[in-house]
Amino acid sequence: MSGDFPxxxxxxxxxxxxxxxxGLLRKAWMLALPxxxxxxxxxxxxxLHGQVELLGQTLTLMRxxxxxxxxxxxxxxxxxxxxxxxxxxxxxMQHVAGLVYAGAAxxxxxxxxxxxxxxxxxxxxxxxxxxxxxxxxxxxAATGMRYVIVQLMSGMFLxxxxxxxxxxxGSLEFxxxxxxxxxxxxxxxxxxxxxxxxFLHNWLMDAYPEATPTGTVFLSAFTTKLGIYALARGFAGxxxxxWIGTLMAAFPIFYAVIxxxxxxxxxxxxxxxLGFMVVGIGxxxxxxxxxxxxxxxxxxxFKGLLFMSMGAVLxxxxxxxxxxxxxxxxxxxxxxxxxxxxxxxxxxxxLFSGFVTKSMxxxxxxxxxxxxxWLVLLFASAGxxxxxxxxxxxxxxxxxxSGIRCQEAPRNMLVAMxxxxxxxxxxxxxxxxLYALLPYTVNYEPYTASHVVAQTQLLFYSALAFAVxxxxxxxxxxxxxxxxDSDWLYRKAGWGFVVTxxxxxxxxxxxxxxxxxxxxxxxxDFLLRQRRPEGxxxxxxPTGSMALWVMVMLLAYLVLYxxx
Numbered sequence: 156m157s158g159d160f161p162x163x164x165x166x167x168x169x170x171x172x173x174x175x176x177x178g179l180l181r182k183a184w185m186l187a188l189p190x191x192x193x194x195x196x197x198x199x200x201x202x203l204h205g206q207v208e209l210l211g212q213t214l215t216l217m218r219x220x221x222x223x224x225x226x227x228x229x230x231x232x233x234x235x236x237x238x239x240x241x242x243x244x245x246x247x248m249q250h251v252a253g254l255v256y257a258g259a260a261x262x263x264x265x266x267x268x269x270x271x272x273x274x275x276x277x278x279x280x281x282x283x284x285x286x287x288x289x290x291x292x293x294x295x296a297a298t299g300m301r302y303v304i305v306q307l308m309s310g311m312f313l314x315x316x317x318x319x320x321x322x323x324x325g326s327l328e329f330x331x332x333x334x335x336x337x338x339x340x341x342x343x344x345x346x347x348x349x350x351x352x353x354f355l356h357n358w359l360m361d362a363y364p365e366a367t368p369t370g371t372v373f374l375s376a377f378t379t380k381l382g383i384y385a386l387a388r389g390f391a392g393x394x395x396x397x398w399i400g401t402l403m404a405a406f407p408i409f410y411a412v413i414x415x416x417x418x419x420x421x422x423x424x425x426x427x428x429l430g431f432m433v434v435g436i437g438x439x440x441x442x443x444x445x446x447x448x449x450x451x452x453x454x455x456x457f458k459g460l461l462f463m464s465m466g467a468v469l470x471x472x473x474x475x476x477x478x479x480x481x482x483x484x485x486x487x488x489x490x491x492x493x494x495x496x497x498x499x500x501x502x503x504x505x506l507f508s509g510f511v512t513k514s515m516x517x518x519x520x521x522x523x524x525x526x527x528x529w530l531v532l533l534f535a536s537a538g539x540x541x542x543x544x545x546x547x548x549x550x551x552x553x554x555x556x557s558g559i560r561c562q563e564a565p566r567n568m569l570v571a572m573x574x575x576x577x578x579x580x581x582x583x584x585x586x587x588x589l590y591a592l593l594p595y596t597v598n599y600e601p602y603t604a605s606h607v608v609a610q611t612q613l614l615f616y617s618a619l620a621f622a623v624x625x626x627x628x629x630x631x632x633x634x635x636x637x638x639x640d641s642d643w644l645y646r647k648a649g650w651g652f653v654v655t656x657x658x659x660x661x662x663x664x665x666x667x668x669x670x671x672x673x674x675x676x677x678x679x680d681f682l683l684r685q686r687r688p689e690g691x692x693x694x695x696x697p698t699g700s701m702a703l704w705v706m707v708m709l710l711a712y713l714v715l716y717x718x719x
Contacts, residue, residue: 169188267329286366412538
């Protein structure tokens, strides 16, 4: 099979048919699309496919290699799990948006040039925002608008960098870019927004908790991991990423510990896990890059599982606040069990997926002599066990009994969570299947005695610290509150600028209005004084002069009307 037809279009074009299909056929069609796409992908040989000429440049619609195949595989698997999880939803817009979004992310993964990447990059922004707006909540409209502005801005940085790169090199090929010039810096910023770099990360915590329960599962799989893929493709070995990733892994812990909204806790946790991946990409060795993309693969599954469990809680109880939950293990035992599997995976318990992927990055950092970064990552590993491994299942399903009694999650949700949980355990027990998909040959054994003992000790002491902090009342309680992140600074400053600008504009408009009105009265008075005797016509004025004044006044009024 030639592969000239992009695999992404199977999902994108297939989603167009969803609104016209009846109930059961529509569900079957949605389930079939990722399966058909994956079967088609398996038949495509590695290499460049679907090349077209445009403006003297060769655009490559399908580049299949080990890196793109791995991300394409996990994206299609995530699309299938997300569809299963959302089968109970009777909202055609969400189904269409979710599959178009997944297709656009897959198209970006297989893009062989920066222009094709940009087109799919922007399509992910436009389609994914519908999953935020679909909630139709009090804040979802404004949150979605902020989200799409940031995502489109990411695309603008990418486009500007791509054009400069084209001008400098004469090529639009999407390969290693680096930071040797302005083009590379602009493209890195575009990728960094998608990857939630520090100070560029706030859209993640803002938008994901505001999406629908099923929409958040879609969102958790694609946007940030597309950014990680792009970094691995274009900036492997860029040393600055090591420090950026280290900061990303550390700072979200402090916010996640005090956050009351459990889906927002998971958003901070996602930022933390992205930091590990960015560190691996920055190190740039084969082991580090294998670890980064392997951890991205595992993270899509276990983070999706955690978002699924919290989405089920929100669906059944109507709240996701830790201060309002507790005791749900009595009503939702299956969801509780699946959540614990996800928590164990993200915490890197032995025999779970995070253990066999995150440790590759830690080992790569140690091998390169990055002691400080290794220590920060070790601290971040302990922290993620606190806020995601313990806090999420404890406050949602145990802790105090909230008195909420509800039904278990719908069957399709349980099926999706069950598959994800099985994959978390399967990857942890049999990591060789995942290692075989990685870009480089794997010479790494995760289950050494020293590694198992060290990780078990880390988890034990982290759990002990949590228990002591809870018993002594030092651990921050779950309170109904709003936590301020770094976006508060520029959002506050931006709002102050808007208010000041509008006041200045209003005063200017009032002043200009007074000047124009005074000029109009002066002209009228002058014309009256220049009138001829009664019975005769007024004195004529040069047509060009009058036309000029009319144009000036009309232009002033138009400017003031539209600006004000």
